[in-house]
Amino acid sequence: MKALIVYAHPEPRSFNGQLKDTIYETLAGQGAGVAISDLYALGFNPVEAAEHFSDRKRSDVFDVQTEQRHAFERNITSPDVAEEIVKLEDADLVVFQFPIWWFSMPAILKGWLDRVFVYGLFTSKERYDAGHFRGKRAVVSVTAGGPESTFDHNGRNGDLDLILWPLHFTLHYMGYTVLPPFAAFGIAAAIRYDDGSADAQRLETYKAGLQRHLLTLEKQPPLKFNGWEDWDDNGRLRPEAASYSAFMRHTR
Numbered sequence: 022m023k024a025l026i027v028y029a030h031p032e033p034r035s036f037n038g039q040l041k042d043t044i045y046e047t048l049a050g051q052g053a054g055v056a057i058s059d060l061y062a063l064g065f066n067p068v069e070a071a072e073h074f075s076d077r078k079r080s081d082v083f084d085v086q087t088e089q090r091h092a093f094e095r096n097i098t099s100p101d102v103a104e105e106i107v108k109l110e111d112a113d114l115v116v117f118q119f120p121i122w123w124f125s126m127p128a129i130l131k132g133w134l135d136r137v138f139v140y141g142l143f144t145s146k147e148r149y150d151a152g153h154f155r156g157k158r159a160v161v162s163v164t165a166g167g168p169e170s171t172f173d174h175n176g177r178n179g180d181l182d183l184i185l186w187p188l189h190f191t192l193h194y195m196g197y198t199v200l201p202p203f204a205a206f207g208i209a210a211a212i213r214y215d216d217g218s219a220d221a222q223r224l225e226t227y228k229a230g231l232q233r234h235l236l237t238l239e240k241q242p243p244l245k246f247n248g249w250e251d252w253d254d255n256g257r258l259r260p261e262a263a264s265y266s267a268f269m270r271h272t273r
Contacts (some may be wrong), residue, residue: 022053025112029119029130031061036208036224037164041118043228044162047235048114057106060129065101067132073099086140091143105137114158114238115197117188120208121165122186134188138195151247152196159197160238161185162204162231169206183267190266193246201241203234 026044030037041057048055058065071083071140078091092098098106109115119126142153165172172181177221185202192199205227247269251262264270 022048022051022113023111024048024055024114024116025108025134026057027115027117027130028053028057029057029058029060029117029127029133033062034267035120036205036227037118037120039224040164040205040227040231043231044116044118044235047232048116049236051236053114056112058105058108058133060133063101065105065129065133067129067136069132069136073102073136075099086246089111089139090141093139102136102139105133106142109154110139111153112157114160116194117161119163121163121181121184124179126188134191138191143195148194148196149191149246150196152194155196155198157197158200158238158243159192160200160235161188161202163202164205164208166208167206172204172206186266188267189244190246190268193244199244199246200238201244203231205231211234229259 026041028037028041032038032039041059041061045055045057058130060067069085071077071088074088074092076092076095077083078087089098110127117130125131129134147153165178165181167178170176171178172184174180174182181202181204189199189202205224208224245263245265247258247262247265251258253259258264258269258271260271
């Protein structure tokens with residue numbers, strides 16, 4: 022198996038950094054070839070812009086999808102994005118590691134999605150359950166500052182499943198089989214966790230939990246999403262179709 026870790030945290034010694042190392046060690050220990058996209062270390066530019074396209078199809082206006090597909094089909098995608106696409110094509114499993122910032126992912130990771138999932142990798146027909154990366158798997162691992170109870174369905178920080186839905190659905194949109202996420206809660210800003218304290222022990226327990234999560238991926242049922250057969254000609258859920266998300270429902 023080949024795996025890619027997409028890691029988004031600016032501090033290598035952070036707990037996110039330690040979890041990234043746990044992912045690498047666990048997967049490599051199982052014989053997987055593991056690549057890492059450390060977005061901050063790479064200095065990845067998350068802002069899509071005309072300057073990334075050396076041979077524009079349209080010079081009068083910058084249309085992102087037009088230029089992305091034009092570059093992709095002619096194999097002239099900017100080198101930083103082309104390198105990430107090669108990693109994705111090579112990986113059977115993609116693992117995302119990042120902190121929850123402002124009820125979402127860090128901006129650098131959102132920009133990575135904007136620039137790397139180019140139009141051309143997906144098309145009007147090649148998406149959702151017919152997506153480009155069908156047959157490949159993806160799993161998300163996150164940290165959050167608040168206690169676990171605050172990210173429950175009735176918690177003050179919001180349901181973590183709903184917070185992660187945009188990323189999970191994006192991965193489904195690209196064809197990935199999306200596996201249940203792993204989350205570590207109540208993570209402090211400190212960068213030293215080796216003082217033997219109860220908090221340090223709790224964080225070590227999270228590392229062990231992430232390792233178990235990765236070692237049991239084969240046994241975990243994928244998350245459910247709606248696909249092409251569930252929507253009518255207007256793109257709405259058919260009356261007889263199940264609804265797998267609070268963002269898509271039969272009643273208001």
